[in-house]
Amino acid sequence: MHPVNATASLLVLLAANGTTLLDCVCNRLANVKGLKGLTFGEKLIRWDYCTQRSDYRLYATCENLRPPSTVVPAVSHMRPGTWSYQPPLSADGVPWLADEEQCDVVMAAIRDLSQNEAWELSNQLVCHIAADCVHTCPVQWLNDTEWNATTLATDDVRRPILSQLLHAVRRITKAIHARKKCEDNIEGYFLYRRVQTSEIQAAMTAYMDQMSNSWREYVQLLSHGVTHATQLFIPLAFEHMGNHTNDEQLRGWLKNMERLRDMLHTKLRGWVHDMRLIGEQIANYKIEEDKNSTENYIIRRPQLSGELLTHQGWYPYFRDDFSKICEVQQPEASQMFGLADALYSFYHSYWFCTPQYLSAIERSPVDEKWLLEDRSNATLSVDTACMQLLANSLDDPTCPLEDLPPETIQRREQCRLQLWNDMVQRLPHIPVTSYLAYTQRVNVNICLLAWMTVNSFSICQDVPFSMIQSVHDARCYFDSPYDQSCLESNVKDAICFVSRATLLLKCRDFSSLKLPKLCDVKIYADGSNKTFTLPEIEILRGNLKPTKTTLYFKESLNDATLRYKDFKIDNLKFLEFSFIAINILFRFLTVGVQMYLPQLHNLPGKILMSFQMTGIIQILCSEVMYRMVGVPDLSTMVLIDSALTLLTCIWLSTFCYQMYSCIRHLRLPNDLQPAEARKVFRRHVLYAVIPWSMICAASFTLEYTNKDYLIYSRIIFLVGISLSVSFNLLCLGIVGYMYLRNKKSMSKLKVYSKDKYGSKKQFVYLSVKAVVLSGIGIIIRMGFHQAQGVAQSVYYVHIATMMQGPVLFVFFICSETTLPVLKNRAMAWWNPGIIRPGQELGSAAVRNLARRRNEQFVAGESKL
Structure with a gap:
């Protein structure tokens, strides 16, 4: 059989059965001890597909991993199965198994492949996995699943759904890494063609088209993954957080978990938005030869490129921020927030970080610079009611699991609009002519305002963290102050996006030099794990939490922010x-x-x-x-x-x-x-x-x-x-x-x-x-x-x-002149017959004359 035909036949057979048939092949190859009994094709498939990754890790704060933490057992289910893969359960609770006869046919076909055929199949297979997952990984019938106390506590209902979601998430994770390996293969072919042909520009253009398609495919995978991760959160937490004694406790727990699920979804949604915008920017990349080296080339990228993704935090710090203030409402708050942190970190490592280095073609990029001076010392005049709201949220934060009154939500939205209007107007210091005016406007450092606006407890909790969107809006704000039509986000969210970009990119004096202390958990294929202390030098810049950045500018955090609190005591x-x-x-x-x-x-x-x-x-x-x-x-x-x-x-x-x-x-x-x-x-x-x-x-x-x-x-x-x-x-x-x-x-x-x-x-x-x-x-x-x-x-x-x-x-x-006159008139009004000083003369005529003289004298010695 011709190599291409053999490869095509296998791909058609595998496509008809999804990854279930491939997993059956992997299970059989896993049962073979050593490599001596395997042909070259079987070795290659086992290495390229079945063992894509053997070192899945979880990065979390060391406190979150201390026993009796349920974080690691829960996250270990996210790890794609490699050797002993357990098939998902159907809606009836029956495992989905591959057809053994078809599995025998595939094993025989792989065993008979030549080396060239095996290489061709391996290269095509990793690209096929991602493309196939875009259409087959989503579990459509679970999109409308709503959890309640009854369905969640019913094992026959919950476990099949959980199994399907876990299976979909594992497949998406494998597809994302397969997409990366596919790009590596295409990159190697591109490098070979660049040396072999003189049509470099045409080859580069073709590669950029391929890269754009890869990003588009990846965004689809990430979008499906975020949807399933959000659906998976509640049943997975229920499996690993113990039993709930009664329906009332379960309903309260479920309500809180739904809030936390929405918070996690908001975080993950920012990734999808970032990746979609980067995919749109790839078409603007410029590739040219390096004049100083015939073996190298240069890619010129716009500012809104994948380099900005390093500012996406590796860890949301839900547990550190909200556990204590939510313990009264939910005793299991620490475990709940810890699980959300861990899932976010796992998804970030294997869904989000992989495409940041999707192609080696970005090894020598030349990025467009955002030419704007440091804003650490810039000030802005803003509404004091909003400043007091921001300061109050720091001094007295509320648990995000609570039901906020509609007035509070409305006030936060109005505050976002007010602060954005203040920024757009660029009002400098406003002279104060009254105490009331002081309570209306206040000057604030623009970097401090950005930090107070986007910190964990502030008014931007419901706005997804899209770094690309933030930089785009910030450039529009700083470079085109009178052209607000260039904003892609709505006005209500603009203050959040611009504040994030300003804080991370234009506030050098407000950057923290203290790195978070994280631990590294290696999750093995058999479900076991081992914890390591992660050296600080290995923590990337992305680990810094933008909303937790402490001030390194003149004053401590409390002095810098809470001084805007309590305009009235x-x-x-x-x-x-x-x-x-x-x-x-x-x-x-x-x-x-x-x-x-x-x-x-x-x-x-x-x-x-x-x-x-x-x-x-x-x-x-x-x-x-x-x-x-x-x-x-x-x-x-x-x-x-x-x-x-x-x-x-x-x-x-x-x-x-x-x-x-x-x-x-x-x-x-x-x-x-x-x-x-x-x-x-x-x-x-x-x-x-x-x-x-x-x-x-x-x-x-x-x-x-x-x-x-x-x-x-x-x-x-x-x-x-x-x-x-x-x-x-x-x-x-x-x-x-x-x-x-x-x-x-x-x-x-x-x-x-x-x-x-x-x-x-x-x-x-x-x-x-x-x-x-x-x-x-x-x-x-x-x-x-x-x-x-x-x-x-x-x-x-x-x-x-x-x-x-x-x-x-x-x-x-x-005074000495007015008070005696007032006193005498008051005494005369109280007792008209009393003789006042100066009225002791014998005749009325003389007294009148003396009175006139006395009045003239008193007038001359009046207030003036």
């Missing part, structure tokens, strides 16, 4: 509300006294009363309406609070100017008649409201027309407040200068007096009044708010500022 709420109430009370008292005493109805008094009323409205809006009632929304409330802060500064500017004007023109506040004072006050109000309205209109327009102009809106308010405070300081400085100049002039004239300018108490009062009137406190408070990462300290300062009301009352009302 719960145990200080009572103190805060008490201070707010005291602040409002004393501000109302101050306004009431100013309205009650006629001496304070002059022009400066009216301006100070406007200042007080503005402060009261600001406190009621920001601390009562928003903080306690929740209306309006935060963004609008920040604008209102900033606008009222600006108006407060403008009132102070008007008062300081009036003070300067009085001293400049040697005019007392009460020199103006009430009608004229009201006229001048209305003019001052007009002068204050016009610029304030223009600034507010500009800021509101900028912020509500385009979110990109948020920073300009805040800058306008900040500039307005700064100019107003600068004007206050200028006026007070001129007043001080005039006082020093007059004092110096009096000294030159040798005019001396035994009376001092004022007592220490008066100096304290004047100093505090100057600070309040200048607005320095407002600038200091806003400047303190610019500090990032000190949320609790800012909160303390905010509480302290609520004592403004008592301070204003003490230093503006409880």
